[in-house]
Amino acid sequence: MSKDNQILEELTSKEYEHGWSVNYEADEAPTGLNEDIIRWISAKKEEPEWLLEWRLKAFRTWQSMTEPQWANVHYPKIDLQSLKYYSAPKQSKKPKNLNEVDPELIAIYERLGISLNEQKRLQGIAIDAVLDSVSVATTFKDTLGKLGIVFCSFSEAVKEHPELIKKYLGSVVPMTDNYYAALNSAVFSDGSFCYIPKGVRCPMELSTYFRINAANTGQFERTLIVAEDESYVSYLEGCTAPQRDENQLHAAVVEIYAGAHAQVKYSTVQNWFPGDKEGKGGIYNFVTKRGICAGDHSKISWTQVETGSAVTWKYPSCILKGDYSVGEFYSVAVTNNYQQADTGTKMIHIGKNTKSRIVSKGISAGKSQNSYRGQVQVMKRADNARNFSQCDSLLMGDRCGAHTFPYIDINNPTAKVEHEATTSKIGEDQIFYCNQRGIATEDAVALIVNGYAKEVLNQLPMEFAVEAQKLLALTLEGSVG
Amino acid sequence: MLSIKNLHASIEGNEILRGINLEVKAGEVHAIMGPNGSGKSTLASVLAGREEYEVTEGEVIFQGKDLLELAPEDRAREGVFLAFQYPVEIPGVSSTNFLRTALNQVREYRGQEPLDAVKFLSLMKEKMALVEIDQKLLSRSLNEGFSGGEKKRNEIFQMAMLEPVLSILDETDSGLDIDALRIVSNGVNKLKSDKTATIVVTHYQRLLDYIVPDYVHVLYKGRIVKSGTKELALELEEKGYDWIKEEVDSAATV
Numbered sequence: 001m002s003k004d005n006q007i008l009e010e011l012t013s014k015e016y017e018h019g020w021s022v023n024y025e026a027d028e029a030p031t032g033l034n035e036d037i038i039r040w041i042s043a044k045k046e047e048p049e050w051l052l053e054w055r056l057k058a059f060r061t062w063q064s065m066t067e068p069q070w071a072n073v074h075y076p077k078i079d080l081q082s083l084k085y086y087s088a089p090k091q092s093k094k095p096k097n098l099n100e101v102d103p104e105l106i107a108i109y110e111r112l113g114i115s116l117n118e119q120k121r122l123q124g125i126a127i128d129a130v131l132d133s134v135s136v137a138t139t140f141k142d143t144l145g146k147l148g149i150v151f152c153s154f155s156e157a158v159k160e161h162p163e164l165i166k167k168y169l170g171s172v173v174p175m176t177d178n179y180y181a182a183l184n185s186a187v188f189s190d191g192s193f194c195y196i197p198k199g200v201r202c203p204m205e206l207s208t209y210f211r212i213n214a215a216n217t218g219q220f221e222r223t224l225i226v227a228e229d230e231s232y233v234s235y236l237e238g239c240t241a242p243q244r245d246e247n248q249l250h251a252a253v254v255e256i257y258a259g260a261h262a263q264v265k266y267s268t269v270q271n272w273f274p275g276d277k278e279g280k281g282g283i284y285n286f287v288t289k290r291g292i293c294a295g296d297h298s299k300i301s302w303t304q305v306e307t308g309s310a311v312t313w314k315y316p317s318c319i320l321k322g323d324y325s326v327g328e329f330y331s332v333a334v335t336n337n338y339q340q341a342d343t344g345t346k347m348i349h350i351g352k353n354t355k356s357r358i359v360s361k362g363i364s365a366g367k368s369q370n371s372y373r374g375q376v377q378v379m380k381r382a383d384n385a386r387n388f389s390q391c392d393s394l395l396m397g398d399r400c401g402a403h404t405f406p407y408i409d410i411n412n413p414t415a416k417v418e419h420e421a422t423t424s425k426i427g428e429d430q431i432f433y434c435n436q437r438g439i440a441t442e443d444a445v446a447l448i449v450n451g452y453a454k455e456v457l458n459q460l461p462m463e464f465a466v467e468a469q470k471l472l473a474l475t476l477e478g479s480v481g
Numbered sequence: 482m483l484s485i486k487n488l489h490a491s492i493e494g495n496e497i498l499r500g501i502n503l504e505v506k507a508g509e510v511h512a513i514m515g516p517n518g519s520g521k522s523t524l525a526s527v528l529a530g531r532e533e534y535e536v537t538e539g540e541v542i543f544q545g546k547d548l549l550e551l552a553p554e555d556r557a558r559e560g561v562f563l564a565f566q567y568p569v570e571i572p573g574v575s576s577t578n579f580l581r582t583a584l585n586q587v588r589e590y591r592g593q594e595p596l597d598a599v600k601f602l603s604l605m606k607e608k609m610a611l612v613e614i615d616q617k618l619l620s621r622s623l624n625e626g627f628s629g630g631e632k633k634r635n636e637i638f639q640m641a642m643l644e645p646v647l648s649i650l651d652e653t654d655s656g657l658d659i660d661a662l663r664i665v666s667n668g669v670n671k672l673k674s675d676k677t678a679t680i681v682v683t684h685y686q687r688l689l690d691y692i693v694p695d696y697v698h699v700l701y702k703g704r705i706v707k708s709g710t711k712e713l714a715l716e717l718e719e720k721g722y723d724w725i726k727e728e729v730d731s732a733a734t735v
Contacts, residue, residue: 433569435553437583451573
């Protein structure tokens with residue numbers, strides 16, 4: 001056991017890889033949060049009147065709301081008046097295409113290993129690059145446009161496709177859904193919008209890469225994905241942030257609409273700065289993600305690999321409204337040092353013969369706390385609803401915690417709901433066995449953890465899966481003996 | 482190749498090995514026998530570098546290097562292989578993936594290029610035949626749901642892949658039926674050469690019908706109390722361990 005502790009002490013020898021920041025001239029909103037700021041943001045983005053009204057309505061509702069306290073996370077109260085709600089790199093004029101985007105901004109993404117050069121991309125992944133409060137570039141717009149697919153920044157969508165935004169914005173996550181969603185609705189700055197027309201199978205992965213650069217700025221982005229009947233899209237989201245001593249707030253909203261026979265696959269690799277090994281700094285990641293399977297036989301699948309953030313509060317959910325619709329949630333959440341994660345899902349069965357599947361793999365190391373919180377709700381008319389939930393926890397060392405909070409609410413006697421949960425520790429026997437075959441301890445941990453998380457990692461698109469595997473290994477470097 | 486001098490080791494304060502002396506040369510097969518609790522498996526574990534055991538005295542030189550100074554993975558990379566009595570399960574990690582990671586780390590240590598997927602698979606095919614192991618088994622999670630025989634066969638397959646200099650078989654015969662025993666032994670025999678050595682730790686003589694030892698040592702109360710040739714194993718089979726215990730215990734009381 002002495003070795004166990006010794007190696008635990010050496011924990012997190014590896015620094016956060018994306019902790020750098022750059023200086024660029026920014027266009028920032030004044031510090032603070034009030035109606036004037038919201039008007040300022042809306043004006044900055046040249047928004048139509050209805051959207052400003054929408055924001056203000058959200059803001060007024062938000063003012064009467066209180067921060068949720070039920071999550072198993074602890075952090076000092078965030079002073080929302082001390083934040084800036086808009087920060088954008090200054091660009092002399094709005095770029096019309098990729099060639100006009102400031103090379104310095106392109107370089108930021110190059111440094112993150114994300115090429116915005118369409119020719120250089122390995123294979124079909126279209127990217128929307130969001131830096132602080134704005135989208136700086138979107139690739140492959142023309143290629144996708146030919147199929148009628150819209151993939152652009154949210155701001156652009158407001159201008160170019162107001163009818164779609166008007167119809168779907170807030171339709172899955174109402175502006176008053178919860179404290180953070182309401183805040184987001186009031187101050188959101190940018191994000192991605194994608195629209196897949198009826199019967200179209202999106203030929204490439206669509207991806208948004210979120211980067212927070214500015215200090216003292218909250219990032220509030222909004223993503224809206226609309227998949228019309230019989231369409232298909234796979235969407236990826238990646239996130240990183242500089243290493244800063246103070247905590248930064250990230251409160252996003254993601255809404256997904258799936259029509260009849262439509263399929264949406266949403267994958268996230270979340271690698272926000274988790275704070276240093278003393279627990280200083282890091283991102284507060286308070287995110288509302290929800291999809292509605294509106295049409296019959298539709299399917300929404302969430303896959304998330306959560307390695308970053310100081311505090312995570314996130315429950316990607318599915319409303320299974322259409323008959324025979326399917327919701328899936330695959331999650332690996334890793335916490336190390338002083339990270340806290342309270343994450344899970346909600347599966348709300350409304351339609352008949354709806355099915356949901358939840359596979360959650362928590363990995364806790366250091367002094368971190370990792371909670372799974374999930375709700376399975378079967379409504380009265382949801383005949384033959386099926387749910388299978390599997391929640392596994394893997395512990396490393398003896399100073400971390402793993403918690404499972406499953407809520408099951410069944411209102412239909414034909415429902416079949418299964419819940420399995422396991423907790424295990426990485427065994428010294430397993431590590432010794434690997435060592436004896438010539439595998440170093442760090443690599444042994446990576447191997448064992450990746451094996452443990454395999455069922456979830458398998459759900460990720462190829463390129464992301466490789467990144468996620470490396471990330472898992474990196475996050476847990478040195479965390480076990 | 483391997484020289485063990487006055488090796489003492491304990492676990493949680495209990496001394497298990499109390500002065501082991503053993504010389505193993507290239508090309509030799511040594512059998513370590515003895516009653517239960519005599520320290521046979523402890524010796525195997527200490528040589529492989531298991532952390533729970535504390536070496537309190539003595540030295541182990543392996544090919545000119547102080548083995549006890551090396552981390553377990555470096556011992557493996559130097560060519561020490563332990564076939565486990567109870568192979569460990571690693572869910573979600575296929576044998577193939579596991580072995581490729583292991584082999585390439587060993588190769589890197591030895592200054593060799595890592596094997597690409599094609600070369601690795603052809604090497605695997607070659608070694609699979611040697612131990613009559615099914616490819617299907619290797620695409621499954623390592624040891625998970627394997628039968629006793631499959632686990633042991635997989636150990637010998639890993640041994641074939643990693644080409645160790647010194648192989649230590651810890652009770653490899655336990656839990657094997659006669660057919661599996663034959664297959665496993667054949668594998669071990671095919672892997673023997675004049676440059677490698679094998680230490681066979683076993684309770685029963687049965688395995689030694691298949692893997693014929695050059696020397697047989699009897700371990701009792703943490704010491705090698707008797708050494709001989711394969712005839713000693715036959716004698717033990719016939720007479721049991723009691724006569725040796727009596728010899729040792731009465732000598733100790735004098």
